[in-house]
Amino acid sequence: MKRILPIIIILLLLTPSFIFTVDERQQAIITELGEFKRAILEPGLHFKKPFVEKITRFEKRMLSTDAPPGQYLTLDKKRLVVDFLARWRIKDPLIFFKSVRNMFAANTRIEDIVYSELREELATHNINEVIAENRELIMDKVKEGSSAKLKEYGIELIDVRIKRADLPTEVQQSVFERMIAERQRISKRYRSEGEEESAKIRARTNKEKDIIIATSYAKSEKIKGEGDKIATQIYSDSYSKDPDFYEFWRKLEAYEKIIDENSVIFLPIDSYLFNLLKKQY
Incomplete structure (x- = not known):
C-alpha cells in the first residue's frame, strides 16, 4: 500500500498534463512544439501528450467588436462621425490561430476591414441616406464585403450595425443654427398662411352675417307690414x-x-x- 500511494499521487499531479476538458462555450487546438496537430471542436474530456502538446482555447460564443468613432466622407461631401458594432465568431480556430492568434489582434483586424468597407460604401451615398433612408441596406453591403475578407482569418462576421452617426463637433453648431433658421422660416410661412386664411374666414363670416341680418330684417319688416295691414x-x-x-x-x-x-x-x-x-x- 505504501508503494502504491506515491504512484497515485504522481498520477494525480500529472493528470492535468495529459487530460483536459473543453466546455460547450469553447473550442481549442493542440500544437506540438508550435506545430498544429488537431482541433478540438466538441466539448468534453480529451487527452494530449504530456509536456509536449499544448492546448490553446478560443471562444465558441458570439463575440462583439465595438469600434471607436471615425470620420467618413459622404457622396455630397459631408463629414460624418460614425461608430459601428460588429458581431462575429471564430469559425476556424486553426486559421484564426495562424493569422491573428489572439483577441486583441482579431478586434484590430475587424476594425480595419469594416472601417475600410464602410468608408467606401458611405462615399457612394448622400448624408440623408446614411442617417435615415438606406442605413440598413448600406450596412448589409458593408457586412457582405467585410465577411469575404474576414474568412481569411477564420472569422465569421454575423452582423455589422451603426451605433451612432453624427456630425463632427466643430460643425455641429453651424448646422444646428441653419436648422433653427430653416425651422423659423417654415414656421413664419405657416403663420403667414394661417393669418391669411383666418382673414379670409373672418371676411366670409362677416359677409354671411350681414346677409343673414339683412335678410332677417327684410323678413321682419315684411311680417310687421302684413301684421299692421291685418x-x-x-x-x-x-x-x-x-x-x-x-x-x-x-x-x-x-x-x-x-x-x-x-x-x-x-x-x-x-x-x-x-x-x-x-x-x-
Missing part, C-alpha cells in the same frame, strides 16, 4: 260695424294709458271724460 283691416271692420262703440273703446284705451291711481287731472266740464265720470257718480 290690424288696420280689423280696426276698419270693427269701426264700420259700430262707429260709436269703436270711438268709445279707443278713448277708454287712451285714458287707461295716461291715467293711473295717483294721477290728478283737471278737466273742463264739457269734456267727454268729465261727463262720463259725472254719470258714474
